[in-house]
Amino acid sequence: MPIDVVCWMHVDITAEHTSEYMDQKYYFCSSKCKKEFDDAPDRYLGVKSPMKMPE
Ligand SMILES: [Zn+2]
Numbered sequence: 001m002p003i004d005v006v007c008w009m010h011v012d013i014t015a016e017h018t019s020e021y022m023d024q025k026y027y028f029c030s031s032k033c034k035k036e037f038d039d040a041p042d043r044y045l046g047v048k049s050p051m052k053m054p055e
Contacts, residue, residue, distance in 0.1 A: 006033040
């Protein structure tokens, strides 16, 4: 099951809010999360957890 990389919710594979970046498809729980990702994809990629502080 795909994960919304913005809010880290599990998203259904049939989700209507999707975006493609670097040949990879991303799924979002809402248009809000999709827009957040589209505005700054790099912010959400390569990060293990959005809430985790750097150690
Ligand atoms: Zn979301």
